[in-house]
Amino acid sequence: MTPGFNDEQRGGDKSLNPIYIKNPHLDLMKEDILYHFNLGTATHDLPAMFGDVKFVCVGGSPSRMKSFIQFIAGELNLGNPTDEYPNICAGTDRFSMFKVGPVLSISHGMGVPSISIMLHELIKLLHHARCIDVTVLRIGTSGGIGLKPGTVVITRQSVDASFVPQLEQIILGKKVLRSTELDDTLAEELLQCSKQLNDFETVIGNTMCTLDFYEGQARLDGAFCSYTEADKQGYLTEAYQAGVRNIEMESTAFAAMCKLSGLQGAIVCVTLLDRLEGDQLTSSHDQLHDYQLRPQILVGTYIKKKLNAV
């Protein structure tokens, strides 16, 4: 286990929470190139650029993560929401990254493979930058089960498509199972924050992570489908009975990698539709945009509260 800081560098204060990477090979490398961020230890002063980061917000879309940094800049009085914030990863079109004060905002694309790559490089970035006490929050969209569209779900447990709280990964050709346990206290704090906001409905529930948007989520409107409406309803009802309240495509990898690295993590996703009622996203563009803002508002309020408490 290689902490970003050793005890001496931390002034002997073991209460500070370093980012853990668990890879002895990294210590032998002269340079670490974070290829998909277009950043590296030999080319960038990562401690100077990122050493003050305390919150990392991640979500699928680059434009959402850009508008989040504009929003949080205004909330924290660190800048004007209408200002342009440079994309730190402008040298690559894989991911976008924006920073204002202690908040980093990064896009992760769609699905577990994409977010896994981003998180490997993010965890190494935080380690190289010697960050401590970092909280990572996924602000995303999802399909709800039995919830009014627009409801925000804070994830209690991320489960796979068989409702098991695990990430299955193939390493050296063998199955490796990783726990997807998340921080209960953080989820509860976010729920309290939402209650104080009193702006939209928020619940805590299990989030199902699938490998696909269509057949993987029991949709009837993909290019292929070999099951009936009754099969779909049966599966989604089973999911509901297992505590699943929403479905998306990144949470198992997010939860597993937060746990492995010792990062505090939470997943906050708005539901765009009720999957028991349909499959297509029929809400207007403006309505969907309004829904997408909800996790940003909740997480923004949480960050502001935490920073003001210091």
Ligand SMILES: O=P(O)(O)O[C@@H]1C[C@H](O)[C@@H](CO)O1
């Ligand atoms: O963070 P986002 O809203 O991109 O996450 C969900 C899960 C998939 O990546 C995507 C499917 O539309 O939305």
Ligand SMILES: O=c1cc[nH]c(=O)[nH]1
């Ligand atoms: O139904 C949905 C909506 C957003 N994202 C998903 O993964 N599924």
